[in-house]
Amino acid sequence: MASTGVVTVYGEGSMTETKQTPFSVKVGLAQMLRGGVIMDVVNADQARIAEEAGACAVMALERVPADIRAQGGVARMSDPQMIKDIKSAVTIPVMAKARIGHFVEAQILESIGVDYIDESEVLTLADEDNHINKHNFKIPFVCGCRNLGEALRRIREGAAMIRTKGEAGTGNVVEAVRHVRSVNGAIRLLRNMDDDEVFAYAKKIAAPYDLVVQTKELGRLPVVQFAAGGVATPADAALMMQLGCDGVFVGSGVFKSGDPVKRGKAIVQAVTNYRDAAVLAEVSCGLGEAMVGLNLDDKVERFASRSE
Numbered sequence: 001m002a003s004t005g006v007v008t009v010y011g012e013g014s015m016t017e018t019k020q021t022p023f024s025v026k027v028g029l030a031q032m033l034r035g036g037v038i039m040d041v042v043n044a045d046q047a048r049i050a051e052e053a054g055a056c057a058v059m060a061l062e063r064v065p066a067d068i069r070a071q072g073g074v075a076r077m078s079d080p081q082m083i084k085d086i087k088s089a090v091t092i093p094v095m096a097k098a099r100i101g102h103f104v105e106a107q108i109l110e111s112i113g114v115d116y117i118d119e120s121e122v123l124t125l126a127d128e129d130n131h132i133n134k135h136n137f138k139i140p141f142v143c144g145c146r147n148l149g150e151a152l153r154r155i156r157e158g159a160a161m162i163r164t165k166g167e168a169g170t171g172n173v174v175e176a177v178r179h180v181r182s183v184n185g186a187i188r189l190l191r192n193m194d195d196d197e198v199f200a201y202a203k204k205i206a207a208p209y210d211l212v213v214q215t216k217e218l219g220r221l222p223v224v225q226f227a228a229g230g231v232a233t234p235a236d237a238a239l240m241m242q243l244g245c246d247g248v249f250v251g252s253g254v255f256k257s258g259d260p261v262k263r264g265k266a267i268v269q270a271v272t273n274y275r276d277a278a279v280l281a282e283v284s285c286g287l288g289e290a291m292v293g294l295n296l297d298d299k300v301e302r303f304a305s306r307s308e
């Protein structure tokens with residue numbers, strides 16, 4: 001995780017090859033984001049704020065998750081022109097979201113030159129059974145997960161980067177913590193498992209056996225693992241890092257707060273200095289209003305459960 005040095009690139013020989021770009025190259029590209037913050041932005045001005053704050057990449061989408069929750073309706077891929085405007089406004093990588101299973105949205109995003117595609121449960125599902133075959137694309141994909149089995153299923157489909165899902169748009173970090181602990185706790189169990197037990201464990205978590213073995217050997221996922229969904233403060237971001245993530249996605253937490261410029265910078269500083277409580281205290285001072293946030297009772301829709 002963040003403290004374990006360089007991630008081994010597993011790909012050739014052990015995972016399905018893409019038709020266009022070796023899987024290991026996509027995994028390597030995603031590794032370049034380690035230690036960074038990826039910020040959701042909905043226009044070029046926000047993208048400039050994110051870059052200025054030190055974000056390692058931006059996620060272009062038409063509504064931050066808190067607004068998707070509040071406004072409802074079908075959430076789809078953003079207007080390609082808006083994404084192009086964001087691409088022209090910044091020098092850092094630009095990600096964009098496609099609906100789960102909507103490989104044509106992904107084809108469009110690839111054709112306009114986005115750097116990464118997020119196949120995201122934050123958008124409305126396009127296919128209830130199938131995710132995109134990500135090996136058919138030359139750019140890397142990031143996908144969400146709640147547990148180890150889900151992470152490895154996405155990697156088998158070609159995801160070069162994993163983010164734990166959390167509950168996007170709630171400003172509540174509890175689900176993000178649950179999902180990071182679930183993935184990393186399962187990896188700790190796996191690490192201590194007898195080799196003979198791995199066959200049954202792979203079946204139990206519905207994950208490809210060879211990827212389970214690789215994860216056991218590495219003691220971590222074979223791709224970068226970011227946290228997402230509900231991170232709203234510098235302390236939340238540092239918590240994700242101390243729990244073993246490689247970086248953090250922040251959406252609503254920045255641009256639904258009282259002072260996005262200040263909070264964005266503070267969250268980036270917190271991820272860089274995640275073990276330094278004095279720095280965390282300093283950057284947490286005077287940030288203005290945090291996003292209001294939601295307590296997760298039964299009435300709150302769980303985006304994280306939309307896919308397995």
Ligand SMILES: O=C(CO)[C@H](O)[C@H](O)COP(=O)(O)O
Binds near residue numbers: 169171
């Ligand atoms: O959808 C995302 C990643 O795919 C968002 O970047 C992330 O989940 C943002 O969530 P929040 O608005 O709660 O910070």
